[in-house]
Amino acid sequence: MIQEIARAKLNLALHVRHRRSDGYHALETLFAFVRDGDLLTLSDAETDRFAITGPFAATLQAESDNLVTRARDRFRLTFGDDRPCAILLDKRLPVASGIGGGSADAAAALRALATRAGVRHDDPDLLACANVLGSDVPACLLSRTAIGRGRGEDLVPVDGLGGVPALLVNPGVGVSTAAVFERWDGVDRGSIGSGDLLEVARSGRNDLEPPARSLAPAIDGVLAVLARQPRTHMVRMSGSGATCFALFEDAPACAAAAEAIRSAEPGWWCLETALI
Numbered sequence: 001m002i003q004e005i006a007r008a009k010l011n012l013a014l015h016v017r018h019r020r021s022d023g024y025h026a027l028e029t030l031f032a033f034v035r036d037g038d039l040l041t042l043s044d045a046e047t048d049r050f051a052i053t054g055p056f057a058a059t060l061q062a063e064s065d066n067l068v069t070r071a072r073d074r075f076r077l078t079f080g081d082d083r084p085c086a087i088l089l090d091k092r093l094p095v096a097s098g099i100g101g102g103s104a105d106a107a108a109a110l111r112a113l114a115t116r117a118g119v120r121h122d123d124p125d126l127l128a129c130a131n132v133l134g135s136d137v138p139a140c141l142l143s144r145t146a147i148g149r150g151r152g153e154d155l156v157p158v159d160g161l162g163g164v165p166a167l168l169v170n171p172g173v174g175v176s177t178a179a180v181f182e183r184w185d186g187v188d189r190g191s192i193g194s195g196d197l198l199e200v201a202r203s204g205r206n207d208l209e210p211p212a213r214s215l216a217p218a219i220d221g222v223l224a225v226l227a228r229q230p231r232t233h234m235v236r237m238s239g240s241g242a243t244c245f246a247l248f249e250d251a252p253a254c255a256a257a258a259e260a261i262r263s264a265e266p267g268w269w270c271l272e273t274a275l276i
């Protein structure tokens with residue numbers, strides 16, 4: 001049995017530079033990952049099986065396609081490992097929420113299958129599988145702080161920020177990534193900085209925030225509540241939304257904010273965690 005955590009992804013900064021001729025957008029983003037995520041378990045089996053459990057299983061169970069089974073099939077095509085397997089996905093992260101849940105699940109499946117087949121996690125063919133599955137999947141395969149360019153797949157790992165307390169809050173509204181990109185205003189507001197990572201993050205932006213807020217006004221409320229919390233380094237939306245996050249100066253401040261938000265907004269999803 002092989003287990004992988006599909007860690008939630010945060011875009012500490014997300015600068016959209018231009019729309020490419022292939023319809024994707026050229027990005028500059030500071031990717032970071034948190035301790036917690038979905039949990040994927042891979043076991044040998046007589047025939048292929050895939051099951052989803054956990055608080056966010058219901059929406060996905062209704063869908064015929066899943067990024068996990070697509071990752072499994074792509075892995076097989078690439079590496080020729082035809083042994084059947086059972087995959088169990090414990091879905092703990094909200095779906096379509098800007099924290100890359102589906103991308104992280106696909107990447108976790110690739111890592112688990114690679115481990116079973118004796119393939120290194122940095123094998124270029126594994127990275128190529130990730131790239132085909134989605135723009136965020138290469139970053140999730142790596143699952144460490146990195147600067148992403150291109151459509152997100154051109155990655156340079158960077159050190160720092162490990163242990164910084166983070167609070168992730170989602171108002172329970174799913175947002176379509178494609179719809180948010182479509183509403184981007186086309187204005188290039190410049191590249192992300194360099195140097196101290198926290199400063200790079202703080203001085204950066206999320207260019208998808210305005211279009212996401214127009215599609216899902218509930219994001220306004222989440223950002224406002226996070227902005228009121230004491231001892232934050234920064235507050236921002238992640239990816240195409242609707243999840244927003246705050247980074248805190250210390251764990252007690254993060255815990256206090258989590259408690260305050262949970263009691264004020266019991267319907268919101270709220271994850272008290274830390275960057276890795």
Ligand SMILES: C[C@@](CO)(OP(=O)(O)O)[C@H](O)COP(=O)(O)OP(=O)(O)OC[C@H]1O[C@@H](n2ccc(N)nc2=O)[C@H](O)[C@@H]1O
Pocket residue numbers: 011014023024025026027029097098099100101103133134135136137150151152177178181238239240241
């Ligand atoms: C916005 C980001 C930021 O990290 O995160 P999420 O909001 O998904 O978490 C990503 O770029 C999302 O990556 P991912 O979710 O893998 O997107 P994909 O499946 O490749 O593409 C979904 C759709 O988003 C748009 N898209 C995606 C990436 C990109 N660089 N430019 C785009 O225009 C395209 O319309 C594409 O059809």
Ligand SMILES: Nc1ncnc2c1ncn2[C@@H]1O[C@H](COP(=O)(O)OP(=O)(O)O)[C@@H](O)[C@H]1O
Pocket residue numbers: 060063065066067068094095096097098099100101102103104105106136177239240241
């Ligand atoms: N394992 C999965 N987890 C989440 N979403 C998935 C998964 N497989 C397929 N999807 C589809 O991918 C879409 C985007 O999901 P997700 O990666 O969670 O978005 P985001 O990156 O914005 O958080 C969902 O709306 C869902 O239909």
